Amino acid sequence: MLRQYLVRRLTLLFFMVLLLSLFTFTLSYxxxxxxxxxxxxxxxxxxxxxxxxxxxxxxxxxxLLQYFAFIQHIVNGDWGLSLASGQxxxxxxxxxxxxxxxxxxxxLLISILIGIPTGVIAAAYHKKWQDHVxxxxxxxxxxxxxxxxALILIMAFCLQLGxxxxxxxxxxxxxxxxxxxxxxxxxxxxxNTYKQxxxxxxxxxxxxxxxxxxxxxxxxxxxxxxxxxxxxxxxxYIKSARAKGLNHSxxxxxxxxxxxxxxxxxxxxxxFSTLITLAMITxxxxxxxxxxxxxxNSIYQRDFPxxxxxxxxxxxxxxxxxxxxxxxxxxxxxxxxxxxHGQV
Amino acid sequence: xxxxxxxxxxxELNTGDHVIRAVDKVNLxxxxxxxxxxxxxxGSGKSLIAKALMGVLNERWQVTADRIHWQGVDLMRLPPEKxxxxxxxxxxxxxxxxxxxxxxxxxxxxxxxxxxxxQGLSGYFWQRKKQRKQRATALLHKVGxxxxxKVLDSYPHELSEGVCQKVxxxxxxxxxxxxxxxDEPTTALESTTRAQIFRLLKSLNQLKSMSILMISHELAELxxxxxxxxxxxxxxMVEAGPSKKVFGSPKHPYTQxxxxxxxxxxxxxxxxxxLYALKGTIPTLQHLPIGCRLGPRxxxxxxxxxxxxxxxxxxxxxxxxxFPLSQK
Ligand SMILES: Nc1ncnc2c1ncn2[C@@H]1O[C@H](COP(=O)(O)OP(=O)(O)OP(=O)(O)O)[C@@H](O)[C@H]1O
Ligand code: SF4
Ligand SMILES: [Mg+2]
Numbered sequence: 001m002l003r004q005y006l007v008r009r010l011t012l013l014f015f016m017v018l019l020l021s022l023f024t025f026t027l028s029y030x031x032x033x034x035x036x037x038x039x040x041x042x043x044x045x046x047x048x049x050x051x052x053x054x055x056x057x058x059x060x061x062x063x064l065l066q067y068f069a070f071i072q073h074i075v076n077g078d079w080g081l082s083l084a085s086g087q088x089x090x091x092x093x094x095x096x097x098x099x100x101x102x103x104x105x106x107x108l109l110i111s112i113l114i115g116i117p118t119g120v121i122a123a124a125y126h127k128k129w130q131d132h133v134x135x136x137x138x139x140x141x142x143x144x145x146x147x148x149x150a151l152i153l154i155m156a157f158c159l160q161l162g163x164x165x166x167x168x169x170x171x172x173x174x175x176x177x178x179x180x181x182x183x184x185x186x187x188x189x190x191x192n193t194y195k196q197x198x199x200x201x202x203x204x205x206x207x208x209x210x211x212x213x214x215x216x217x218x219x220x221x222x223x224x225x226x227x228x229x230x231x232x233x234x235x236x237y238i239k240s241a242r243a244k245g246l247n248h249s250x251x252x253x254x255x256x257x258x259x260x261x262x263x264x265x266x267x268x269x270x271x272f273s274t275l276i277t278l279a280m281i282t283x284x285x286x287x288x289x290x291x292x293x294x295x296x297n298s299i300y301q302r303d304f305p306x307x308x309x310x311x312x313x314x315x316x317x318x319x320x321x322x323x324x325x326x327x328x329x330x331x332x333x334x335x336x337x338x339x340x341h342g343q344v
Numbered sequence: 345x346x347x348x349x350x351x352x353x354x355x356e357l358n359t360g361d362h363v364i365r366a367v368d369k370v371n372l373x374x375x376x377x378x379x380x381x382x383x384x385x386x387g388s389g390k391s392l393i394a395k396a397l398m399g400v401l402n403e404r405w406q407v408t409a410d411r412i413h414w415q416g417v418d419l420m421r422l423p424p425e426k427x428x429x430x431x432x433x434x435x436x437x438x439x440x441x442x443x444x445x446x447x448x449x450x451x452x453x454x455x456x457x458x459x460x461x462x463q464g465l466s467g468y469f470w471q472r473k474k475q476r477k478q479r480a481t482a483l484l485h486k487v488g489x490x491x492x493x494k495v496l497d498s499y500p501h502e503l504s505e506g507v508c509q510k511v512x513x514x515x516x517x518x519x520x521x522x523x524x525x526x527d528e529p530t531t532a533l534e535s536t537t538r539a540q541i542f543r544l545l546k547s548l549n550q551l552k553s554m555s556i557l558m559i560s561h562e563l564a565e566l567x568x569x570x571x572x573x574x575x576x577x578x579x580x581m582v583e584a585g586p587s588k589k590v591f592g593s594p595k596h597p598y599t600q601x602x603x604x605x606x607x608x609x610x611x612x613x614x615x616x617x618x619l620y621a622l623k624g625t626i627p628t629l630q631h632l633p634i635g636c637r638l639g640p641r642x643x644x645x646x647x648x649x650x651x652x653x654x655x656x657x658x659x660x661x662x663x664x665x666x667f668p669l670s671q672k
Binding site for chain 1: 431432436437447448454
């Protein structure tokens with residue numbers, strides 16, 4: 001059963017990636033300018049070079065062969081050159097994308113660590129003052145625009161109090177070798193004398209952006225967890241467990257939580273796309289060297305190969321993350337896990 | 345003293361624009377060690393009464409009563425937490441929908457283990473776990489499950505409805521409660537295990553003097569081993585009293601019809617002749633007739649029946665009818 005399910009999911013993944021790649025390929029025709037420039041990133045090429053590009057991307061052949069050539073180069077890691085920097089797009093993506101993922105993951109971690117317990121508390125104290133306080137706070141978190149919140153926090157903590165740095169991932173004083181792209185891990189892997197100081201500095205830089213980014217998903221998770229909990233608490237198996245004489249915390253931890261968290265896990269997966277969108281804005285405001293800020297910059301500069309590369313990466317990431325959350329949910333849920341069990 | 349004494353229990357459903365009275369002023373009492381049966385057609389409110397007593401109805405239902413005395417303690421006046429503790433310790437219920445009353449994400453062993461009282465166990469917690477396993481296995485054997493290892497290690501959805509019902513019964517008797525409410529405990533079972541469950545309940549009643557409130561719509565099956573019989577129609581108690589009296593000489597037209605329509609009563613019936621049945625069906629809660637709720641279907645109905653009949657007591661045999669049947 002599980003295998004069948006996995007096969008279905010992977011087929012779906014395949015078709016989504018196929019559509020995504022088709023769309024990206026079509027973009028090179030839809031963007032203004034020369035198709036060869038859009039694909040390769042080499043502008044106003046000489047006569048010779050132009051021939052080479054035409055040959056490379058099979059631009060004289062039919063669309064299908066062009067598409068296959070495009071896919072082949074993408075898979076080989078040849079994503080063309082960025083028009084703005086002249087560097088390979090794939091190299092940009094390799095250094096920038098981990099920064100975004102790092103920020104998004106920490107924000108997600110914060111929102112899970114805060115959101116789910118808060119949601120559980122709100123459900124456990126439904127219609128009591130705790131619930132009302134939580135409701136009010138999440139309402140604010142819901143409706144505050146990210147950029148506004150970011151600016152307010154920057155004004156308070158960076159400009160007024162001077163407690164936290166305003167931009168970047170780490171102070172320029174520290175030099176950290178690029179290994180995994182995840183800064184905290186890279187610092188830990190490096191063997192510099194200032195390891196600890198660098199770590200603290202990186203934390204300081206991370207704090208505001210991840211809080212800003214975590215605000216909205218946290219609010220969503222609080223609400224969702226609360227609704228899921230209330231839904232489960234109304235089920236008859238909870239009622240009958242309660243009538244067996246179990247106390248409130250036994251009910252919540254032994255029965256309600258496990259049942260309520262299943263839909264929450266799939267909800268976390270759905271939050272990824274929102275998270276990445278918000279991460280772009282956050283990156284721009286905090287000058288975070290991530291793929292979002294770079295993508296927005298590329299759009300301003302009409303750097304078409306970079307836009308295509310950035311879109312492809314971000315969409316692929318969202319698709320895969322959503323898929324993983326879905327599979328995880330299935331594995332954790334005993335009801336959907338093995339329906340094939342024989343009946344006794 | 346009564347073990348349980350319920351007076352004027354009323355259960356109403358708040359639908360927003362109006363209130364539906366599903367159970368109307370029901371009285372019910374039973375003594376320690378007695379087995380009582382609560383019978384009535386489907387939809388007459390039997391499960392509601394049981395659930396209201398257990399306190400498992402959700403907020404949409406409003407439960408009021410003059411008193412619900414449990415061994416002299418009024419449950420209506422007890423704070424919710426205390427009431428739950430008391431009920432959890434002394435009353436257990438076998439629910440009618442076994443699979444929806446089991447947690448879908450917890451294994452059967454976990455759920456049975458929860459019902460086994462702490463006090464009966466000794467030693468450190470790892471020893472306790474083993475004891476729990478033994479107790480759970482023994483309980484499953486009692487209710488007639490032989491493949492205990494497999495069942496204990498399963499999730500509810502992996503088991504058939506019948507096995508779930510047996511698990512439910514095992515959980516209910518785990519605490520050896522003073523009162524067991526059995527809401528149609530044998531509906532999902534085949535007839536051999538049905539007899540086994542009845543034997544089990546009978547022996548629990550006789551050996552441990554556990555009181556039982558059996559909910560059923562089959563009169564004949566209960567007649568020979570219950571002490572008291574309560575007949576419910578449309579949320580009203582129409583007749584109640586000692587089983588022999590109620591079954592032997594029913595005074596209410598509805599009880600009489602119920603007995604007459606049972607297959608056991610009709611064994612001597614000619615081949616392919618019609619079974620006796622009341623005309624019409626049980627009215628829905630939204631369209632209850634005024635006065636006696638049986639009125640439109642009652643063969644004895646007269647003009648006076650538009651007024652709600654009061655319960656009359658004939659030496660512990662109460663009947664709510666203006667024109668009780670006289671003995672032949
Ligand atoms: N959740 C609910 N919402 C609305 N009405 C309900 C609900 N549960 C029960 N009822 C109504 O309350 C009445 C009594 O229901 P109850 O379950 O007590 O019947 P019952 O006597 O147990 O019948 P059965 O023999 O089918 O179990 C029925 O008319 C039913 O329609
Ligand atoms: S009160 Fe009237 S309608 Fe109701 S059961 Fe008695 S005779 Fe029938
Ligand atoms: Mg019922």
